[in-house]
Amino acid sequence: MTYLKPLPDTSELNRPFWEGLRQHEFRVPRCADCGDWNWIPYPACRSCQSEHQVWTAVSGNAVVWSWSVVHRGPGAFNDEVPYTVVLAKLAEEPRSLIVTGNLVGIDPAEVTMGMPLTVVYEEVPEEDITLYRFAPVR
Amino acid sequence: MAFPQRQAAIVGVYTTKQGKLPDRSSFSLQLEAIKGAVDDAGLTLADVDGLLPMSLTDHLAGTPAHQFWAEQLGERPLSLVELGGASGQLAKAAAAIAAGLTEVAVLFYGKAGQLVGPRGTVAPKDKAPRVPEWSFMQHGAYMTTWYALWARRYMHEFGVTSADLAEVAVFTRHHAVLNPDSVMGRKGEITVEDVLSSRYICEPLHLLDCSIDNDGGYAIVIASAEVARNCRHEPIWVLGGAEAYYTDFYGTINDPWFPEGGKSVRKATDRAFGLAGITRDDVDVAGMYDCFTITTIRNLEEMGFCKLGEGADFVREGHCRLGGRMPTNTDGGLLSNSHSGDPSGMHTIEVVRQLRGACGDRQVPDARIGVSLQQGWAVHGMGSVLVMARD
Known part of the structure; x- marks a missing residue:
């Protein structure tokens, strides 16, 4: 079945991120000078403006920082309501790593604040891309 | 260096019909609004020499908006172009007018035929649409979802309930009922129970927690003191104004999301009020961006009308309602008056009308000082404030 939900228009600059998803790694630019993580990826570190950032795989461990159960979705997403969009706070600190994602593998009514999550990977059929989703830790 | 108080004034305002306008184009609404506001001022198009478009989008592919409009409005050079959000554009225009860069500038917007909500996103038949690399749309989120995520986190941190949010929809609808031009006024008053029993769009936001999604246009004319004194209506003076930008743009956020010191709206408000030489208690009437019920509550806090976490109490105590301490969004706001694309100038127009009586x-009886807040691009990622007063 053709995937009809929106897909990212990926850039050469961020190729290591999308390549990472294919290898089931969630990579975040980490500053080689001050050690801070920068999400979403920017061309230089937001803490010290160093351009020396290294794509570094994170653990994928996260917690629910906020969530919304969507009852009216845009475009092809409307075929899947109700579904859950989550703001997941990744375990790696000190910089807050709050990532927007789609939460799968759980009844929307069972989501709670602070619930442990992990990054999971979804291969998109007929497209050369892997997406990240979040799922509860079972 | 002080802000040039009372050296520029808002002299003309105009709103087209708001609602479903299938027979109109965005351009047509913009042109009607520009002509209407200039006429309201008692001026002519030939007097306009500054332009405050709400975006650089043009009607002639490959041509910047300012050049398109310079030609369309009579093939005359225009002296000033200011971008940003409506309140901030007007503040910058006031400073530019005082400095002699322009004498009469017009801010305008109009949109028809393109819905901004999920109804405006058509499902493709054969191939996945592409969106920007970090767009929340790939996760099934859209504007309402993002504000819902924000509302959920806020409610969690401060013990605020859905019924608290609903109070905003209730007072704003009450104002719309008193505004014969509002889109939702004819539907009558609503109760907290009505809001809570309306269907969920994105939990915890119900249908009636969301602004409406309609067509419409508007324009505002700002002029030098010399011009203003000879206009049709009494001048509504600019006392001060400011804008600020922060990180939130639907892609990146930090914990805490609600810092004690505030974000862009706080910074713009502090600066604007400081330049205008007013305190929070001086404000007789306010217009503030209210795309969702949660937005009004957060704006009241960010603007410093109450403390962090106390926005819902401020609303429940009736301060925003007509008859209260600071009637807010007296036209019915974006929730019940009109929300057309980028409606951020609508709040200024209503405040001007209040100050005109x-x-x-x-x-609002004896309204002398009014404030408009534009806020957008994200939850307090961008904010601007304009302080206005009558003589």
Whole structure:
């Protein structure tokens, strides 16, 4: 079945991120000078403006920082309501790593604040891309 | 260096019909609004020499908006172009007018035929649409979802309930009922129970927690003191204004999301009020961006009208309602008056009408000082404030 939900228009600059998803790694630019993580990826570190950032795989461990159960979705997403969009706070600190994602593998009514999550990977059929989703830790 | 108080004034305002306008184009609404506001001022198009478009989008592919409009409005050079959000554009225009860069500038917007909500996103038949690399749309989120995520986190941190949010929809609808031009006024008053029993769009936001999604246009004319004194209406003076930008743009956020010191709206408000030489207690009437019920509550806190976490109490105590300490969004706001694409100038127009004493059943008695807040691109990622006063 053709995937009809929106897909990212990926850039050469961020190729290591999308390549990472294919290898089931969630990579975040980490500053080689001050050690801070920068999400979403920017061309230089937001803490010290160093351009020396290294794509570094994170653990994928996260917690629910906020969530919304969507009852009216845009475009092809409307075929899947109700579904859950989550703001997941990744375990790696000190910089807050709050990532927007789609939460799968759980009844929307069972989501709670602070619930442990992990990054999971979804291969998109007929497209050369892997997406990240979040799922509860079972 | 002080802000040039009372050296520029808002002299003309105009709103087209708001609602479903299938026979109109965005351009046509913009042109009607520009002509209407200039006429309201008692001026002519030939007097306009500054332009405050709400975006650089043009009507002639490959041509910047300012050049398109310079030609369309009579093939005359225009002296000033300011971008940003409506309140901030007007503040910058006031400073530019005082400095002699322009004498009469017009801010305008109009949109028809393109819905901004999920109804405006058509599902493709054969191939996945592409969106920007970090767009929340790939996760099934859209504007309402993002504000819902924000509302959920806020409610969690401060013990605020859905019924608290609903109070915003209730008072704003009450104002719309008193505004014969509002889109939702004819539907009558609503109760907290009505809001809570309306269907969920994105939990915890119900249908009636969301602004409406309609067509419409508007324009505002700002002019030098010399011009203003000879206009049709009494001048509504600019006392001060400011804008600020922060990180939130639907892609990146930090914990805490609600810092004690505030974000862009706080910074813009502090600066604007400081330049205008007013305190929070001086404000007789306010217009503030209210795309969702949660937005009004957060704006009251960010603007410093109450403390962090106390926005819902401020609303429940009736301060925003007509008859209260600081009637807010007296036209019915984006929730119940009109939300057309980028409606951020609508709040300024209503405040101007209040200061003119032209609001009929919804008039705030003896309103002398008013404030408009534009806020957008994200939850407090961008904010601007304009402080206005009558003589």
